[in-house]
Amino acid sequence: MNAQACLQMLRMIKDVSFASVDKEGMPHNRMIDVMLIEDKKLYFCTARGKDFYDQITQNPHIAITGLNTDFQMIRLHGKVKQLNNPKVWIDRIFEANPVMNDVYPGDSRYILEPFVVDNGQIEFFDLGKHPIDRQSFRLDQEVVQQHGFLISDACIGCRTCMRNCPQQCIQSGTPYFIEQDHCLHCGLCYENCPVHAIDRRG
């Protein structure tokens, strides 16, 4: 996997959820079509009359997620940018998504405004495999923010974490280590370590 493949997966799923935050700090969530994917950029549109439009023009932070039929989940956190030349973009979007004409026939399409997400962090999470598999990518050049847990040098090698891990993704060593690609981030190792040698990442 890589960032572009993750975006293509969102386009294949097509109807994915977009979460935004309103000016009172409340979360909102709805299914939106992924309209176009180009070179690590995701395009979508929404109508100027919708609460969603107000929310993302006031606060561009957005969290997108989708799941395919193989139980592979994509999560994308980034900032939306409203596009210049909206009519050109809306025409391109309708050309690539002709079913949009059923909802917005004729010139009514121009009530829609186009947006792009070309930054932020993507997580790929495969729940269809055992052990589970996860990978993180950036759409831009920033460093990937890590989550989950790390075993420190305080580890005494007692195997408690290894015994408790539901995904068997902890290996012995000095110190023991978590196979991060297979970790659920459930916290069982963290809660059960008798010497508190396990720390949160990020």
Added chain:
Amino acid sequence: MNAQACLQMLRMIKDVSFASVDKEGMPHNRMIDVMLIEDKKLYFCTARGKDFYDQITQNPHIAITGLNTDFQMIRLHGKVKQLNNPKVWIDRIFEANPVMNDVYPGDSRYILEPFVVDNGQIEFFDLGKHPIDRQSFRLDQEVVQQHGFLISDACIGCRTCMRNCPQQCIQSGTPYFIEQDHCLHCGLCYENCPVHAIDRRG
């Protein structure tokens, strides 16, 4: 449709997206299984090690959305409540969702904490019909908050709104009126009314 039927639809979709807000006010979004539905209550669980657990125990406001294969979308905004007697609830959840044992075998299930959503507003939005169809419900006794647009008595009956509506859901009258169940909330009527007779609701 009613509130309970909407929750049952989320259970049928099963993997639906849950949006939360972290302590910096940023949105997060991921797919979560709807585990149980009972008398206008939705149950789910998450592991104590996950960022999601921290987010919803610090800020219980959540926005859930899912889409079925008929392009019917459910949106639910409410507050989560953490449940007492977590082991009893987790055992009930695993009994109803035996596939959970593949991810959390044996006693590792008890790293999960059970939550319920028994309040808030639900929106049903059917994009598979023409014109589209939408309805709102409450899970508790509060009044449904209305969105979209209303035509006021300032209407001069010029038909501009009716001509512009992509869903043909504006009817003549004194004043003209919007068939709210079929409205996209796109804002074309609002933007084009020559006498500004159309107001936002809610």
